[in-house]
Structure formats: structure tokens, C-alpha cells
Amino acid sequence: MHNGSCLCGAVRITVQGELPQPNACHCTACRKQSGHFGASVDVPRSALSITGQEHVRWYRSSEKVRRGFCSVCGSTLFWxxxxxxxxxxAMGVFDGPTGTNLSMHIFVAEKGNYYAIKDGLPQNEQ
Structure with missing residues (x-):
């Protein structure tokens, strides 16, 4: 089980089971939402519990995707x-060690020009 919260604690999460390996997304939308690139882990909805869900606000960034954040402190929470x-x-939501490591970088064709990716992980253009 893995626990986490937003910056102010109004939204708390619990994930049942082990976490898969996260990825780092360098797309323009993730960079604008987070202030840099976004690191996140995909979990089945059935494994995710949210406390303080009334503080989660959703922004529909496309027909296929919505992005969740805390309405109190503004923390990025979900894609x-x-x-x-x-x-x-978002990996920053988790409290304590996650037992994971980044697996790859995605949307590197859109990455910012102010940093280099030099960790040796696979890089996908999309």
C-alpha cells in the first residue's frame, strides 16, 4: 500500500498493491501544468482511493484527458x-519511498530547451 497527499493535505490518496514503474512526460501540457516535466505512475482505478475528493478539481485538457489538481493548494495530482x-x-504526491524508478521519457520531441536528458533511459519522441 502507498499513501500520499497534496501539499496542504486536503486530498489524500491510497494505492493498493505495488506501483508499476513511472515515466517522465515532457509534453507541453505536462510542462505547463507542473512547471517542468511530469513524472507519474499509471494505476488501475480500482486500486486508488481518494479522501477529500471534494477538493479535487478537473481540467479537461482534451477530449480524451482530464487533469486533476487540489482546489485548495493547487497541487498537481492526476492525469x-x-x-x-x-x-x-503524479509521483510527487506519494509520501515516503515508492520502491520505483523512472522507466522512460515520453514526448521528448516537446521537451524544454533549458535541460538535457542524460540518465540513459529510453526516450520516445511521442
Whole structure:
């Protein structure tokens, strides 16, 4: 089980089971939402419990995706593909060690010009 919260604690999450390996997304939308690139892990919705759900606000960034954040402190929480049965949780939400490591970088064709990716992980253009 893995626990986490937003910056102010108004939204808390619990994920049952082990976490898969997260990825780092360098797309323009993730960079604008987070202030840098986004690191997240995809978990089945059935494994995710949210306390303080009344503080989660959703921004529909496309027909296929909505992005969740805390309405109190503004913390980035979720990337949610509305037509799938999983939700991506921002890695910064988790309290304590996650037992994971980044697996790859995605949308590197859109990455910012102010940093280099030099960790040796796979890089997908899309």
C-alpha cells in the first residue's frame, strides 16, 4: 500500500498493491501544468482511493484527458484518460519511498530547451 497527499493535505490518496514503474512526460501540457516535466505512475482505478475528493478539481485538457489538481493548494495530482480504467498519479504526491524508478521519457520531441536528458533511459519522441 502507498499513501500520499497534496501539499496542504486536503486530498489524500491510497494505492493498493505495488506501483508499476513511472515515466517522465515532457509534453507541453505536462510542462505547463507542473512547471517542468511530469513524472507519474499509471494505476488501475480500482486500486486508488481518494479522501477529500471534494477538493479535487478537473481540467479537461482534451477530449480524451482530464487533469486533476487540489482546489485548495493547487497541487498537481492526476492525469486521467477518461476512456480507460486507469489513472496516472503524479509521483510527487506519494509520501515516503515508492520502491520505483523512472522507466522512460515520453514526448521528448516537446521537451524544454533549458535541460538535457542524460540518465540513459529510453526516450520516445511521442
Amino acid at each position: 486521467d484518460p477518461v476512456h480507460h480504467d486507469w489513472t496516472a498519479i
